[in-house]
Amino acid sequence: MIEDIEKDVFVRIQTDLLVVGDSIMTDRHHASNGNYEDDDPQNQIGGIIPAFSLSGWLRHGMEKSVQERDSTACHPGEANANFRKDGVYSRDLDAGYHPKGDCLEDDDGNGCVILDLFGGFGNRPGKVMRRPIKFSPVRSSVDYTRGQAEGHYRRLNRNIVSRNEEDNREPLRNAELDAVGNLDGCWHLSFRETKPEFVALLAEAIDYLDAHKTDFMHQLGGARNFGGGIVDCELVNPLYNETELRRVFDRGKGNTNKMDDKDEKWENEYLPEFQAALAERVEDV
Numbered sequence: 001m002i003e004d005i006e007k008d009v010f011v012r013i014q015t016d017l018l019v020v021g022d023s024i025m026t027d028r029h030h031a032s033n034g035n036y037e038d039d040d041p042q043n044q045i046g047g048i049i050p051a052f053s054l055s056g057w058l059r060h061g062m063e064k065s066v067q068e069r070d071s072t073a074c075h076p077g078e079a080n081a082n083f084r085k086d087g088v089y090s091r092d093l094d095a096g097y098h099p100k101g102d103c104l105e106d107d108d109g110n111g112c113v114i115l116d117l118f119g120g121f122g123n124r125p126g127k128v129m130r131r132p133i134k135f136s137p138v139r140s141s142v143d144y145t146r147g148q149a150e151g152h153y154r155r156l157n158r159n160i161v162s163r164n165e166e167d168n169r170e171p172l173r174n175a176e177l178d179a180v181g182n183l184d185g186c187w188h189l190s191f192r193e194t195k196p197e198f199v200a201l202l203a204e205a206i207d208y209l210d211a212h213k214t215d216f217m218h219q220l221g222g223a224r225n226f227g228g229g230i231v232d233c234e235l236v237n238p239l240y241n242e243t244e245l246r247r248v249f250d251r252g253k254g255n256t257n258k259m260d261d262k263d264e265k266w267e268n269e270y271l272p273e274f275q276a277a278l279a280e281r282v283e284d285v
Contacts (some may be wrong), residue, residue, distance in 0.1 A: 001270055002196045004239045007198070009185040010147065010245060011156055011206055013133070014232040017181055019223040020053045024178045045153040046136035049180065055083060055130040055185060057220045057231075061205035064218075066114060067096040068208075071282045072113040075100050113281050118180060127198060129190040142185060144249050145242045149185020153178070177211055177223070185249070186236060198279040199238065200274035206235045209277075237266050 026047035063073035075097040077089065093099065098155075103112040110116045119126030135151035142148045156177040161169040191198055210233045212218045219229035235249055239262040247253050255263070 001273055002194055002199070004270070005194055005199055007191045007194055009189050009191070009202065009238050010144075010204075010236040011189065012186050012232075012236055012248065013149065013183040014184045015220070015230060017179060017223065017226070017228045017230075018049070018183050018221055019177060019179045019228045020049060020221040021178070022050065023050050024048070024153065024180065025050065026178075033239070043153065044137055046134070046138075046141075046151075047153055049135060049151075050132040051130040052130045053221050054133070055118075058130065058205060059114070059211070060218065061209040062114060062117070062201055063097075064212075065201060065208050066112075066282060069279065069282045071112075072096055072098040074098060074103060074112050074118075076118075076120075113201055113278070117198060117201070125192065127192045127195070128202075130190065131188045131190070133187055135183065135185065135187065142249075144186050144246055146187025147186055149183055151180040151183040151185070153180055155179075179223075179228075186245075196274040196277035200271065200278040203235050203271060203274075204278070206233050209233055225267050237262055239266055239270070 024047055026045050059076070066073045073096060075089070075092055080098050098112075100115070101111070103115055104110075107266040115124075117126055117128045131147050134146070134148045135153070136148070137150070137152045139150045142150050156179055158175045158177055160175070161171050189202070209218055209231065213230050213232065216224055220231050221229040223229070236245060237259070240248070240259065244256070244259050244262075247250040247256070247259070
C-alpha cells in the first residue's frame with residue numbers, strides 16, 4: 001500500500017494570526033508600483049514563512065504522539081552538549097525523552113522513528129524535508145500544489161506605556177512585530193524515503209496538534225498570549241491528485257464522489273495498516 005503514497009504530502013494550515021519573530025521574509029521593494037507600505041492594512045506584500053518554527057511545531061506534535069504510545073522520543077539536543085540549563089535537560093529526559101542517538105544501538109541502525117525522520121546526529125540527513133511556505137495576499141496567485149498559502153502581512157507596533165495619571169500613557173518603549181494574518185494554505189512536506197510508519201506518525205501528529213491548538217506548548221510561533229499561532233490543521237488525503245488538492249482550497253466547490261471514495265479508503269484501509277507499522281516500530285525502541 002505504501003507504494004500508492006507519493007513522496008510529497010500536504011498539510012492544510014489555517015490561522016488568524018501568525019507571529020514568528022523577525023524571520024518572515026517579505027518581497028517588499030520600493031521600486032514596485034504596488035502598495036508595499038508594511039503598516040498599511042491593504043498592502044500587497046507577500047513573502048516566505050521559513051520552515052524552522054513550523055518544523056519545531058510539527059516535531060513536538062510527533063514526539064507527543066510517540067509518548068502517548070508509552071515510548072520515548074529522541075531529544076533534539078545532543079547528550080554531550082554543554083547546556084546552560086542542565087537541570088532542564090534532565091527534566092526533559094524524565095518527561096518522555098531519551099538522549100539523542102541512544103536509539104542508534106538498535107539492530108538496523110536507523111534509530112527511533114523521530115531520529116529517522118529528523119536526522120541531525122552524526123551528519124545523518126532526516127527522511128522528511130520541511131519546506132518554507134510562500135504566502136501572498138492575492139488568492140489567485142497562490143499555487144497550493146507547491147505548498148503556498150493566502151496570507152496578509154502587516155508590521156504591527158506595540159507600545160509599552162506609562163501607568164501613572166500624570167504622564168497620560170506616554171510611550172516608554174516601542175516594539176515592531178512582523179505578523180501574517182488570515183493565513184490559509186498548505187505546507188509541503190517531502191519524504192526522502194516513504195515508510196508506512198512515517199505517514200502514520202504525520203497523520204497522528206497533525207490530529208494531535210489540531211486537538212491541542214490552544215495549548216501554550218502547541219501554539220505556533222510567538223504572541224501566544226494574544227491568540228497567535230492557534231492553528232487549525234489537517235493532513236490532506238495523500239491519495240488525492242493535484243486537481244483534487246486544488247479543489248480542497250476552492251471555496252466554491254465541495255468534494256467529488258471520487259474524493260469521498262478516497263477518503264473512505266484512506267480511513268478504512270490505508271491508515272490502519274500504516275498505524276500498525278508505526279506501533280511495531282515504536283515497540284521496537
